[in-house]
Amino acid sequence: xxxxxxxxxxxxxxxxxxxxxxxxxxxxxxxxxxxxxxxxxxxxxxxxxxxxxxxxxxxxxxxxxxxxxxxxxxxxxxxxxxxxxxxxxxxxxxxxxxxxxxxxxxxxxxxxxxxxxxxxxxxxxxxxxxxxxxxxxxxxxxxxxxxxxxxxxxxxxxxxxxxxxxxxxxxxxxxxxxxxxxxxxxxxxxxxxxxxxxxxxxxxxxxxxxxxxxxxxxxxxxxxxxxxxxxxxxxxxxxxxxxxxxxxxxxxxxxxxxxxxxxxxxx
Amino acid sequence: xxxxxxxxxxxxxxxxxxxxxxxxxxxxxxxxxxxxxxxxxxxxxxxxxxxxxxxxxxxxxxxxxxxxxxxxxxxxxxxxxxxxxxxxxxxxxxxxxxxxxxxxxxxxxxxxxxxxxxxxxxxxxxxxxxxxxxxxxxxxxxxxxxxxxxxxxxxxxxxxxxxxxxxxxxxxxxxxxxxxxxxxxxxxxxxxxxxxxxxxxxxxxxxxxxxxxxxxxxxxxxxxxxxxxxxxxxxxxxxxxxxxxxxxxxxxxxxxx
Ligand SMILES: Nc1ncnc2c1ncn2[C@@H]1O[C@H](COP(=O)(O)OP(=O)(O)OP(=O)(O)O)[C@@H](O)[C@H]1O
Ligand SMILES: [Mg+2]
Numbered sequence: 001x002x003x004x005x006x007x008x009x010x011x012x013x014x015x016x017x018x019x020x021x022x023x024x025x026x027x028x029x030x031x032x033x034x035x036x037x038x039x040x041x042x043x044x045x046x047x048x049x050x051x052x053x054x055x056x057x058x059x060x061x062x063x064x065x066x067x068x069x070x071x072x073x074x075x076x077x078x079x080x081x082x083x084x085x086x087x088x089x090x091x092x093x094x095x096x097x098x099x100x101x102x103x104x105x106x107x108x109x110x111x112x113x114x115x116x117x118x119x120x121x122x123x124x125x126x127x128x129x130x131x132x133x134x135x136x137x138x139x140x141x142x143x144x145x146x147x148x149x150x151x152x153x154x155x156x157x158x159x160x161x162x163x164x165x166x167x168x169x170x171x172x173x174x175x176x177x178x179x180x181x182x183x184x185x186x187x188x189x190x191x192x193x194x195x196x197x198x199x200x201x202x203x204x205x206x207x208x209x210x211x212x213x214x215x216x217x218x219x220x221x222x223x224x225x226x227x228x229x230x231x232x233x234x235x236x237x238x239x240x241x242x243x244x245x246x247x248x249x250x251x252x253x254x255x256x257x258x259x260x261x262x263x264x265x266x267x
Numbered sequence: 268x269x270x271x272x273x274x275x276x277x278x279x280x281x282x283x284x285x286x287x288x289x290x291x292x293x294x295x296x297x298x299x300x301x302x303x304x305x306x307x308x309x310x311x312x313x314x315x316x317x318x319x320x321x322x323x324x325x326x327x328x329x330x331x332x333x334x335x336x337x338x339x340x341x342x343x344x345x346x347x348x349x350x351x352x353x354x355x356x357x358x359x360x361x362x363x364x365x366x367x368x369x370x371x372x373x374x375x376x377x378x379x380x381x382x383x384x385x386x387x388x389x390x391x392x393x394x395x396x397x398x399x400x401x402x403x404x405x406x407x408x409x410x411x412x413x414x415x416x417x418x419x420x421x422x423x424x425x426x427x428x429x430x431x432x433x434x435x436x437x438x439x440x441x442x443x444x445x446x447x448x449x450x451x452x453x454x455x456x457x458x459x460x461x462x463x464x465x466x467x468x469x470x471x472x473x474x475x476x477x478x479x480x481x482x483x484x485x486x487x488x489x490x491x492x493x494x495x496x497x498x499x500x501x502x503x504x505x506x507x508x509x510x511x512x513x514x515x516x517x518x519x520x521x522x523x524x
Contacts, residue, residue: 096427096430100524146505
């Protein structure tokens with residue numbers, strides 16, 4: 001196996017809450033992401049999926065353990081530099097657009113912060129807007145577009161600086177099924193064209209199986225990985241897979257892994 | 268059609284449009300005042316009639332102009348500096364927590380001491396010229412801008428700030444793109460309150476000492492029982508208050524979030 005691009009080693013995260021108790025959000029997490037791969041993380045709400053990628057993006061620090069990206073290791077004490085962060089794109093669970101900027105200004109915000117002002121990047125922004133059918137709304141304000149539209153803008157804002165690693169936190173949660181499928185296919189195309197490493201969070205098992213080469217299945221209390229499943233389908237993937245028997249088997253397998261533990265909790 | 272709609276939403280038109288009911292009310296109150304004075308035969312040295320005040324406004328304007336300009340200038344300069352200083356200190360305080368713990372108690376104390384009580388002492392040192400009045404206005408008004416802005420900046424939405432952290436934006440970028448626009452309404456609340464403080468402090472320090480400005484004129488006119496002229500001074504002060512309020516409203520109406 002080739003050397004992984006992103007490695008998470010024995011990472012734990014304990015949150016201190018306001019009433020001075022502590023939550024063990026993640027315990028002894030080990031993960032590897034190969035360069036150019038597409039890996040999903042699925043698991044029940046609150047199992048720590050968002051926490052994992054927020055630590056990779058250095059928004060929050062792990063309590064223990066270390067993360068290595070492209071040969072550079074960072075942890076509780078060592079931060080990651082702005083240069084290295086530029087290689088990452090982070091797509092929030094909520095669109096998180098700034099209401100004081102237009103749609104296009106929101107999309108261009110990472111470029112502004114990284115000091116990339118050229119005409120070329122302006123075209124990148126327009127192309128991305130077009131790819132999610134939002135070019136016509138470039139000068140609208142976030143208050144003037146729908147929730148699903150905002151979500152699409154949040155997604156392309158995370159890719160506009162052409163990162164090598166893209167972390168997506170349930171990016172299409174608020175979209176209807178068909179728009180979601182359409183955008184997922186668009187995502188696969190972008191993935192193929194750019195060779196990005198994608199870490200995709202979802203609680204939609206079918207979505208995970210359809211898109212990814214590998215799926216991490218998580219459980220909560222404390223957040224941990226319970227299985228790692230390779231999804232062996234040929235590339236490029238198409239929506240035709242949804243009807244294949246093998247597809248159904250993968251979904252069943254993962255749902256059982258999540259469901260088993262849920263059942264025991266009911267008792 | 269569309270143009271008409273845009274016009275209706277223009278801040279100035281809105282302010283004028285919403286101005287009709289209060290104007291009717293003011294006219295009714297003036298009429299009541301006038302009629303009471305006439306019916307009860309109240310002498311002018313005790314309470315001037317609105318018509319007499321109107322006459323004083325017309326005939327006294329030329330003579331009062333230097334005082335009007337002096338009061339307006341002091342208040343506008345003091346208020347503008349208070350806003351600038353209040354904001355600048357707020358930016359410092361919200362970025363460096365050590366500064367915050369050092370300065371905040373002092374600023375709260377300044378806010379609580381009525382400057383009029385200090386002005387006589389300041390005049391002993393600095394004389395009765397405009398400087399003392401401007402300084403008094405700044406000291407009294409800037410804490411309001413400051414405290415409200417600091418609260419607004421520290422209460423920045425955590426999700427919005429997280430985007431800046433995720434992009435590793437530097438302090439300046441994060442302030443300009445996120446913290447400041449997110450807290451702008453708190454800043455305006457402070458500016459509004461500060462404008463009231465600036466008016467009160469400006470006029471009351473004129474009443475306390477010196478012989479320039481509308482405040483000192485009011486005292487002079489009352490000493491000579493010229494109540495109509497005293498009222499005309501009050502109206503000039505009110506006009507400045509309305510102008511400042513209007514300007515702040517027009518600026519804030521451009522903030523659409
Ligand atoms: N800032 C925080 N302070 C305290 N606890 C936190 C904080 N952020 C997350 N947690 C806790 O950590 C756990 C994992 O949260 P996380 O947001 O990673 O879950 P998730 O898997 O993304 O869930 P969802 O699918 O609902 O988004 C939760 O129990 C949550 O209460
Ligand atoms: Mg989450």
